[in-house]
Amino acid sequence: MEIKVGTVGGSSPIGRQSDDTGLESLQFCEEIQGLMTIPAENASSFTALLELPATQALELLHSPDSATAAVVNDDSVHHCIKDVPKPYFSAFNCNLTFPTNSGLIERVTKLSVLAKEHSPETTSSVPLNSSVNLEKVKNEPTTDTDSNPNPLQTLISDPTVENTNQRSAKRKEREKKGRGSTKKSKNESNEDAEKLPYVHVRARRGQATDSHSLAERARREKINARMKLLQELVPGCNKISGTALVLDEIINHVQSLQRQVEFLSMRLAAVNPRVDFNIESILATENEPILESNFPTMVSPLMWPEIPVNGTRQQYQPQWHFDGSVNHQGWARDEHNHHNFSPPENSLLSYDSSANSASLHSNQLKMEL
């Protein structure tokens, strides 16, 4: 749960929606009324905020240049607002009984509205009826940077510890606080159920959890899997460790195979072409099995575009021996587009018969297999 919250929340700019807060403040007041059931036992952060000099607090709450400070303040402000008892909020906009200026409270409302505003777009899987509590749960782990050491932040968590510690401390604090409200725990479990199909990559403790890191880790795992498959494919490559050596071996293997094809084509060209060959005899005289290699991803093979019916095989079979003495122009012309055989001439009949007999023999072989 924490992973995704950290990923989506950590990468969103906070202070960019400071224009439409006036409209949201009204809605905010209504939602604050729904929040009042939470017991106020952790009001120390708010008092800490109030204990600051007013100028410093305002500066902290303002600071648009550093988003982290805004997040931290936002978080603390959430605590504050949640923990302030109801009578203070009934007199929210007029005169407050707190010993502070009203500008600070306005900042507080603005920031909380901002937090409520930016959370649905960062976590798109949230249902629309989620309350402020859920959004607060989502917003809290966004305080994952420690670039702003201030006394306000030390109340919430230590600014110098790493991300996960901070988040665990936060979670502890939240659990301690949310014992009374069953609503929050229900929201959390709901969130857990929703997050499950989204998190495909697990981040261990200490690993980065933003989305780029997760994607990069997934890509690396994919590459490693492919590399392992290739390592099984290339002979003598199992014992080698190291990506560069394995790649070198793969490259050598592919090069040797291509050279072998070249050499074999030269050898076949040197062979007397008048020799008739029969596929059955080839397969009979074959020492090593051709079919031992498996094709796990090979698509269904392309059959011959046109194969004469089986009854014509015996008729064309005597012309099989005229392979070497057929009309050269016809062969040379058809060689360059040998994927479409549309033979008007007589000389192609022997070719078709050869293909036909070959396929028939292969069918026989398949039956034997």
Add this chain to the structure above:
Amino acid sequence: MANSKSAITLLNSTSSRLCFARTSATFASAPPDQLKRQSRRIKMAAYSSMARVAGRRRAWARALLFRLHTRPRHKTLMRRKRRPSTSSDDMVGKLRRLLPGGETMDVCTLLEETANYIHCLSTQVKVMKAISNHHLSKVN
């Protein structure tokens, strides 16, 4: 069964095309340039049949067929006119240049296609070895 079927189809088409390519040339007492041209034709036929058997879904097969059909036929099959200058020093760049159509792939696709290409090439080598052994045994 599908594996054997595809191998047989490859064998089928390769043998037919090799026979086809051989018959276009003259006999065994040919001058060396004709022999060279003939071997080039055989190689073209072999690669074309291999790419066709591998299917259009494979990127290397598509690239190979495209190269075979767009190249003028007096050019050598596997020679490239212009090597891509980018990423030529590392291993992935080498593999990229080795695989047909590998210049435009990312690394994951490149490795996957390389696996399939090695499969097909090894089968092709076996088929051509079988055919040439058969011919040599017939001649001798």
